[in-house]
Structure formats: C-alpha cells, structure tokens
Amino acid sequence: MARAIWTGVITFGLVTVPVGLFTATEDHTVHFHQLQRGTSDRIRNRRVNERTGEEVGSDDIVKGFEAGEGEYVVVEPDELDDIAPGRSRTIDISDFVGLDEIEPVYFARTYYLAPRGKEYLKVYELLRTALEKADKAGIATFVMRSKQYLTAVRAEDKVLVLQTLHWADEVRDPEKELPELPSGRAGRGRELDMAVQLVGALTSPWDPARYRDTYQEKVRELVRAKAEGQEITPAAEPPRATNVVDLMDVLRGSVERARSGSRSGSRSSPETGDRPAPGTRGKSSPETGDKSASRAGSKPASRGPAPRTGNRSASGSASRSAPGSGSRPRGKSELHRLSKAELYRRAADEGLPGRSKMSRDQLVDALSGGGRRRKKKAAA
Numbered sequence: 001m002a003r004a005i006w007t008g009v010i011t012f013g014l015v016t017v018p019v020g021l022f023t024a025t026e027d028h029t030v031h032f033h034q035l036q037r038g039t040s041d042r043i044r045n046r047r048v049n050e051r052t053g054e055e056v057g058s059d060d061i062v063k064g065f066e067a068g069e070g071e072y073v074v075v076e077p078d079e080l081d082d083i084a085p086g087r088s089r090t091i092d093i094s095d096f097v098g099l100d101e102i103e104p105v106y107f108a109r110t111y112y113l114a115p116r117g118k119e120y121l122k123v124y125e126l127l128r129t130a131l132e133k134a135d136k137a138g139i140a141t142f143v144m145r146s147k148q149y150l151t152a153v154r155a156e157d158k159v160l161v162l163q164t165l166h167w168a169d170e171v172r173d174p175e176k177e178l179p180e181l182p183s184g185r186a187g188r189g190r191e192l193d194m195a196v197q198l199v200g201a202l203t204s205p206w207d208p209a210r211y212r213d214t215y216q217e218k219v220r221e222l223v224r225a226k227a228e229g230q231e232i233t234p235a236a237e238p239p240r241a242t243n244v245v246d247l248m249d250v251l252r253g254s255v256e257r258a259r260s261g262s263r264s265g266s267r268s269s270p271e272t273g274d275r276p277a278p279g280t281r282g283k284s285s286p287e288t289g290d291k292s293a294s295r296a297g298s299k300p301a302s303r304g305p306a307p308r309t310g311n312r313s314a315s316g317s318a319s320r321s322a323p324g325s326g327s328r329p330r331g332k333s334e335l336h337r338l339s340k341a342e343l344y345r346r347a348a349d350e351g352l353p354g355r356s357k358m359s360r361d362q363l364v365d366a367l368s369g370g371g372r373r374r375k376k377k378a379a380a
Contacts, residue, residue, distance in 0.1 A: 002022050002023070003022075004020030004021055004022055004114075004116075005021055005022065005023060005111075005144075006020070006021040006142075006144050007019070007020045007021070007089070007116065008021075008089035008090055008091060008142065009089065009090055009091070010090075010091040010092075010093065010113065010127070010140070010153070010160075011090060011091070011092050011093060012093040012127060012138060015123060015126075015127070017115060017120050017123045017124050017127065018115065018116040018117065018120055019091070019113045019114060019115060019116060019120075019124070019160075020113070020114050020116050021111050021112075021113060021144070021162065022111060022112045022113075022114060023111060023112075024110040024111050024112050024161065025109075025110060028213065028216060029216060030216055030219045030220060030223070047061060062074050062075070062076060063075045063076075063077075063080075077146070080146045081146075090142060091113075091140045091141075091142040091151065091153070091162070092140055092141065092142070093138035093139065093140040093153060094139055094140060094141075095138075095139050096131075096134065096136040096137065096138050096139070097136060097137055097139055097152075098135065098136060098137075099135065099136070099137050099152075099154065102137070102152060102165070105166070105171055106165045106166050106171060107152075107163055107164075107165060107166075108163070108164040108165060108166055109163070109164045110161060110162075110163050111161070111162045111163070111164075112159055112160070112161060112162070113153065113159070113160040113161070113162050114159070114160075124160070127160065128155045128158075128159070128160050129155070131153070131154060131155035131160075132155035136154075137152040137153060137154040138152070138153040138154075139151070139152060139153075140152075140153055149164045149165075150164070150165040150166075150167055151163060151164050151165060152165055190248065191247060191248055191251065194248065194251040194252060194255060195251055197255050198251060198254050198255045198258060201255055201258035201259050202258050205340055205359045205360040205361070207359055218235070331368065332364055332365075332368045335363075335364045335367055335368055336364055340360040340363065343360060343363040343364060343367060344363060346363075346367055347363055347366065347367060350367070352366055352367070
C-alpha cells in the first residue's frame with residue numbers, strides 16, 4: 001500500500017475535505033553507482049564544512065540567504081512553515097477553468113488525491129463528480145517541502161488527480177529563447193496537402209501501452225552483454241535531414257508506406273523500425289483536424305502534455321443531444337465517422353462502464369451493442 005507524501009485538506013468554497021497526496025508515476029530508469037576508475041570502490045558525496053574540512057551532520061545544517069559578501073541570514077525550517085499559506089496543509093481551490101484553456105507546457109508532475117477516511121468519501125466524490133460533469137479543473141495553490149505549487153485538480157474515474165503547473169514567469173517565450181523559428185506559414189499547395197494526408201495516415205487512438213522506453217531496455221542489454229563478455233553493437237546513426245528539393249517525393253513516399261503498413265498490419269520508420277499499427281491506421285477520421293477533440297480524447301494517468309478528462313467534444317450540439325435521441329447514430333458505419341471525444345460523450349451519457357479505458361474502436365463496438373451482446377453471451 002502506497003504512503004502519502006503530503007497530508008492536508010482540499011477546500012472549494014466553504015467545503016473542506018481531508019486528503020492525502022500520492023505519487024501517480026514511478027521511475028524505471030536504470031541507476032548506476034559511482035566508482036573510482038580501475039577499482040570497485042564506491043564514491044560517496046558528503047556534506048563538508050568548507051573552512052574546517054570536517055563532515056557535518058544533517059541536524060546541524062540550516063538554510064542561509066547571502067545578504068552580502070560573507071554575510072548570511074539564517075532561516076530555520078519551522079520559520080518557513082510559519083509563513084506558508086494555510087500552514088502548508090491546505091489545497092485551496094480559488095477558481096475553475098476549462099482544461100483546454102491550459103497550454104500543455106504549463107503541466108509538470110502528476111499526483112493522486114485520496115480521502116483520509118471513509119467518513120470523507122461522500123464529499124470527496126461530490127467534488128470529483130462535479131468536476132467530471134462540468135469538464136473543469138480546479139486551480140489551487142499549496143505548499144510542500146518549503147515550496148509553493150500552482151496546481152490543477154481534475155477528475156478521473158473514481159479519483160481526483162492533482163497536477164502541478166509551472167508559474168507564468170517560469171515558462172519561456174519561444175520567440176525570445178529559440179535561435180530559429182519560421183517567419184511565416186511553411187509549405188503551400190500540394191506539399192501542405194500531402195503533409196496533412198501523412199498526418200491522417202498516421203493517426204490512431206491514444207493508447208499509452210503501445211509505447212515503451214526502448215533506451216532503458218538497451219541500457220539493460222548493455223549491462224547484461226558486458227557482464228557476459230559479449231560484443232557491444234552500436235546503435236544506427238540518426239536519419240539525414242530532408243532536402244527541401246526532395247520534400248514532395250519524401251512526403252509522397254511516407255504516405256504510401258504509412259498506408260501500406262496499415263493494410264499489412266505493421267509499418268516501419270527510419271527512427272523506430274517496424275512496429276505494429278492498429279487497424280484504424282490509414283483510415284480517414286474526423287479527429288485529424290480537430291484540435292480540441294484530439295486533445296480531449298483520452299484520460300491518461302499522468303500528463304505529459306495536457307492530460308484531459310475526455311468529456312469535451314469539438315462538434316458541439318451533436319454530442320450534447322439527449323440520451324436516446326433518434327438523431328444519434330447507432331450503426332457502426334455511422335459511429336465510425338465520429339471522433340473519439342464524441343464517442344466518449346455518448347458513452348458517458350449512456351453510463352457505459354469502463355469507457356475511459358476503451359480505444360476508439362472499442363467505444364464504437366460498445367455503443368453499437370456489440371460489446372453488450374458479447375457480455376450477455378458470455379454470461380449465458
């Protein structure tokens with residue numbers, strides 16, 4: 001059972017819920033020890049007094065701010081806690097915003113919020129359900145480990161998720177920081193049309209399980225091979241940059257390979273090699289040009305860039321029609337024309353269980369009745 005890394009209360013209006021904060025992700029990086037070359041002697045980092053050269057225990061170390069040359073203002077940990085808003089124990093939601101209003105660059109780390117006791121489950125679930133139905137995120141601040149965080153609190157299935165955000169002055173302006181950026185819209189005519197076709201041919205539903213950290217796998221292979229005295233094979237060189245003169249030919253070849261790879265069930269690329277592709281690849285989809293629908297189409301456990309609750313639809317009135325409306329498409333062919341966000345909203349309207357973990361094809365199958373028929377058949 002995981003342990004909370006922070007405990008306190010979450011507030012919205014006059015409502016207060018005691019909660020614990022839990023890490024939502026884990027690191028699978030291969031870690032190495034530092035050794036002196038030619039030996040098996042470990043290298044240790046120690047806290048040493050630079051004047052005396054003597055090691056100092058953690059209890060005797062305090063924070064100091066340099067006010068002048070050689071002059072420091074000493075601050076104790078308790079003094080930092082005393083000035084923290086809410087005594088460092090409050091996540092205070094000040095307002096609610098649409099998730100699509102937060103640019104992905106602002107999202108940092110992801111945590112789970114859990115109620116601290118069965119007696120708080122009802123109020124906790126009330127906040128979670130309200131956020132889910134409104135498709136909003138609560139913006140709040142809180143203090144942890146002597147640092148204040150700006151956060152977005154949003155709803156997932158059965159749990160509240162807290163994501164730390166970068167402050168506005170921490171996000172760099174790309175036009176000021178980057179050496180080269182296009183001065184105008186790149187590409188035109190046939191080149192742009194072909195690039196859009198390539199995006200469409202490579203479009204598929206978001207499924208995080210399809211991707212893995214191949215670099216860490218290779219690090220483990222390297223360690224195993226060296227331990228067994230095997231020869232190390234270096235990785236292939238990265239592909240060359242595309243020549244502008246050959247751009248149209250490269251685009252056309254990319255589209256043909258993507259479509260043929262979709263038909264054969266796999267596709268290769270210079271960067272990744274052969275990899276399986278879902279059966280939906282290579283088919284045209286309303287998702288391709290729909291920014292809000294593509295960003296809202298799934299509910300990942302941790303945000304990289306802009307996690308979404310998946311309840312927002314870019315199409316508007318079609319997805320907001322009442323459950324059971326005669327205008328709602330039911331056949332698979334008609335459902336396939338809808339984006340995943342629209343399919344998800346229909347699934348939510350009908351109370352379809354497990355919808356957040358379904359792919360686009362699974363949503364189509366379930367909404368058309370195929371999933372329910374199979375469950376009934378299995379139960380019989």
